[in-house]
Amino acid sequence: MASGDPEIEIGQRDQAxxxxxxxxxxxxxxxxxxxxxxxxxxxxxxxxxxxxPRCGRLPLPSDVGRVIVSYLTGWRPETDARHVFVCAKAPPGPMFRNTVTNVVARVARRAGLGVVHAHRLRQCGHRHAQRRGLPRRDQPTGE
Structure with a gap:
């Protein structure tokens, strides 16, 4: 899916x-x-x-779990931060919303897609899931 370089830490994080x-x-x-x-x-x-403030649960598909495990075990920098995704620059700490937005934009540029915002990618994911017959996920289900 991602066009980041999986041989480097930031590429694995971006792919995840x-x-x-x-x-x-x-x-x-x-x-x-x-x-x-x-x-x-x-x-x-x-x-x-x-x-x-609500939290919800979502199923974790095995392919998504494998990508997360690959990042966590092989490429995530050592840090005390409890966030899954952390910044690659020292000192590695939690990512903020704007950092995630920048990841999407950078990966889209590398893939030759031009400017793609995170919200647009999410909307495309919704349409793709609907074509596959999956339910729309606007909010996580309550616990």
Whole structure:
């Protein structure tokens, strides 16, 4: 999916972000807020912190889980930050919404797509899922 270089740390992170955004149709704030403890590997679920104080659960498809595991075990810099996705620049800390937006823009440019904003990618993910018969995911389901 992503055109980032998977041989370097930032490419693996960007690939994981793009995969999570495309497959799970998450908002940039939801991706930035995703914490290590939000991944329930045994149940195959993610806890999503939405726009409001509510949290919800989403199934974690195996392909998305594999990309996250690859990033976490091989390329994520050492840090005390509990966020899944961290900045590559020292000191590595949690990513903010604007950093996730910049990842989407950078990957789109590298792929020759021009300017693509994160919201547009998410909308395309919704349309793709609808064509495949999957339900629209506007908000995570309540716990």
């Amino acid at each position: 972000i793009m995969t999570v955004m495309w497959r799970l149709r998450l908002r940039i704030g939801e991706i930035a807020a995703l914490r290590l403890e939000d991944i329930d590997w045994r149940r195959g679920e993610l806890i999503i912190r939405g726009k409001d």
